[in-house]
Amino acid sequence: MSAANESMSRDGVTGGQSNGWGVRGRVILVTGAASGLGFADSKMLVEQGAQVVMTDIDEERGRGLAEDLDAIFLHQDVADEGRWTEIMAAVEARFGRLDGLVNNAGVAPIADIETTSTATWRSTLAIHLDAAFFGCQAGIKLMKENGGGSIVNMSSTAALVGIPDYLAYSAAKGGIRSMTKAIAIHCRRQRYAIRCNSVHPGSINTPMVQHALRELMDVDLNAADDPERTRRKLGIGEPNDVASMVTFLLGDQSKHINGAEMVVDNGDTVV
Ligand SMILES: NC(=O)c1ccc[n+]([C@@H]2O[C@H](COP(=O)([O-])OP(=O)(O)OC[C@H]3O[C@@H](n4cnc5c(N)ncnc54)[C@H](O)[C@@H]3O)[C@@H](O)[C@H]2O)c1
Structure with a gap:
């Protein structure tokens, strides 16, 4: 095994031995956690023994759900770069490390190439693509100081096929797909033991x-x-169909999966 490959495992595990999904005790931040997929991810991760930090722009809903799960909630607009610095500082102060990050928050305005306004284009790219960039940059900074981690960027099948009624969304998700691969290779080259993968759900x-x-x-x-x-x-599909993929990618069981695009669409993009 090469040194670079060896560094892929968060724990330097070589025999693949771990507890369940391998996220027990891990500190994992999930954005957009007050609804849908982000909430399902958070719930499954808590059930698997992870320490979950849920963030969302919807403070009231997020706080209530986090309380129910016994997770931590922090208010965050993911498009705000400065807030990412504060969020990571808060995570470091509380836990001393970050093991996993799920860049999940998103919006999906319905508009095609002829009807998408410049304002919608910019805000959609800011919430998806800028935010994933800020999150990965801030996450890697903290992860690399503490032995590594796993980043999951929520993309979509829109990144693979392009959906006409979701023009800006398709562009943002396509950007997340290729940025994820560039980050994965960078971290591998730097021997950070940080993996970065994208998840591409169909309709959930x-x-x-x-x-x-x-x-x-x-x-x-x-x-x-x-x-x-x-x-x-x-x-x-159901939110847990995606949550199980996300949980897998965050844990040791996926230690050899890096820079991959994991499609969760029951074959929609195959036929
Ligand atoms: N549901 C699907 O079929 C599907 C398919 C492919 C990809 N996705 C992606 O999965 C992710 C979650 O989608 P969902 O279906 O759970 O949507 P959802 O609308 O149920 O949840 C999105 C969450 O993101 C939060 N959010 C929106 N803007 C934010 C911002 N600026 N800062 C912080 N939080 C913000 C919302 O408050 C909400 O809690 C999105 O990135 C979406 O594009 C969803």
Whole structure:
């Protein structure tokens, strides 16, 4: 095994031995944790024994959910670079380290190439792409001081195929996909023992997708006679389908996976 490969494992594990997903005791920050996928990630990570710091722009909801999970909540607008410095300082003061980061917060304005305003373009890129850049930069700084870690950047199948009604979103998610690979290779070259991967969900049943279904297809998933049947018919996954991938990528079981794009879409982009 090369020295570079050896450095991939957070614990220098060579035999693959670990507890469950291998996140027990890890300090993990999840952005956009007050809803949908971010909340599902946080819940699964807490259940697996991680110490989770949940952040979101929605303070009231986030604080309540964090309390229920016995996690920590910090208010954060991910597009604000200065706030990232404060968040990392707070994590370091409390735990002395950061082992995992999930850049998950997001918005999905519905607009195509002809209807996307410059303001929407800029704010969408700021919340997704700028934020992932700020998060990775701040996260690596703290992780590399304490033996390494794992970063998961939430992208989308929009990064792989381009979705016409989500122009700015597709562009931002595409940027996250390639930035993730560049970061992974950089960290490997520097022998930081920091991995960086992107996750690409298809449609998952969260408030973001419920909104899209209402706007684009006139479908109200919550009001459907049989919501579960409708969900399956439309090929929509559940938040835990993504949370299990995120948890896997944060733990030791995925120690040889780096710079990868993990698609969670039940084959949508294959057919
Ligand atoms: N649901 C899906 O089908 C799907 C598919 C592919 C990718 N994704 C991605 O997964 C992530 C989570 O999506 P979701 O479906 O859970 O959406 P959601 O709308 O349920 O949750 C998004 C969360 O992000 C928070 N947020 C928005 N702007 C923020 C900001 N500036 N700073 C901090 N927090 C902010 C919101 O308050 C909310 O809690 C997003 O990046 C989204 O693009 C979702």
